Amino acid sequence: MKISDMLSPTDVLIDVRGSNKRLLLQEFAAKAADSLGLRVDQVAPYLLKREELGSTGIGRGVAIPHARLPDLQRPFGLLARLKAPVEFDAIDGQAVDIVFVLLSPAAAESGQIGPLALVARTLRPPENLARLRAAMNTTELYAAVA
DSSP: OOGGGTOOGGGEEEEEOOSSHHHHHHHHHHHHHHHHTOOGGGTHHHHHHHHHHSOOEEETTEEOOEEEETTOSSOEEEEEEEEEEEOOOOTTOOOEEEEEEEEEETTOTTTTHHHHHHHHHHHOSHHHHHHHHHOSSHHHHHHTTO
């Protein structure tokens, strides 16, 4: 599997503004629902509930909020660079400016681990983070991970 198998160029956002993690997650849930042809209430509760279990901020300004959805057939991704960092309770205490939302089919019990590991491996290298942060538009942001 590649990032481009779950992320399309239309599901990349740049300079997203948000005042806190909860509002950002709700905004991302609305965008994901729109892209997937679902209602926001078919996405938002799953993302918010997962985040309550523990922060998905993995460090270095990156968060990978993720959830399993019953109405999903394949993994779906949404990539965003924030206009300003937002506190995300990351493991290193650093505010987050890069977010990759990963939604996986609920039927795949362990099927979320592979895509989640792929996203983390893709976002973790310093050179990839530098490209994401330097991207001038959504095309460059997408190219930094695809």
